Amino acid sequence: MKMKNFLKLKRSLNSQAGFSLIEIIIVVAIIGTLMGIIVARISGGNDQAKSGITDTKAYTLQSKLIQYQLAVGKYPTSAQGLQALTTNPGTPIASADDLTDGWGNPFDYKLTAKGPLITSNGAEGTPNSAGSLCYLNGKKADCKTIDAGATN
Structure with missing residues (x-):
């Protein structure tokens, strides 16, 4: 009698071994x-990390612009650009790497x-793309609302 029960159990296990195609498809869909x-x-x-790096670099540039202003007496003109920080008479205030954003593009x-x-x-x-970031006087600003009338 024990042998018959064992054979029945063995047959029921054999008929249920493995996965059906539907079960496999569902698992693959979940993993995908x-x-x-x-x-x-x-x-x-x-992108969020690069945006954070850009924020930090822009704030650092603002402090370097203030250092330039203290050394020279005025901010660099728009024509001079940020390159004036690398060619400051005496000791350069910034390196070329300081002048690029988190994506490697120049500010x-x-x-x-x-x-x-x-x-x-x-x-x-x-x-002026949707992903542009603007910093006015060391504060993050909305690029669309800034009146960027250059003074020189």
């Missing part, structure tokens, strides 16, 4: 969805009536 979410978050996080600089305006063209590298 999770991978898509993870990749999207990782790539989006990369734009204008001396406006409101003060120094530093602009990053963002990930696109295109002026």
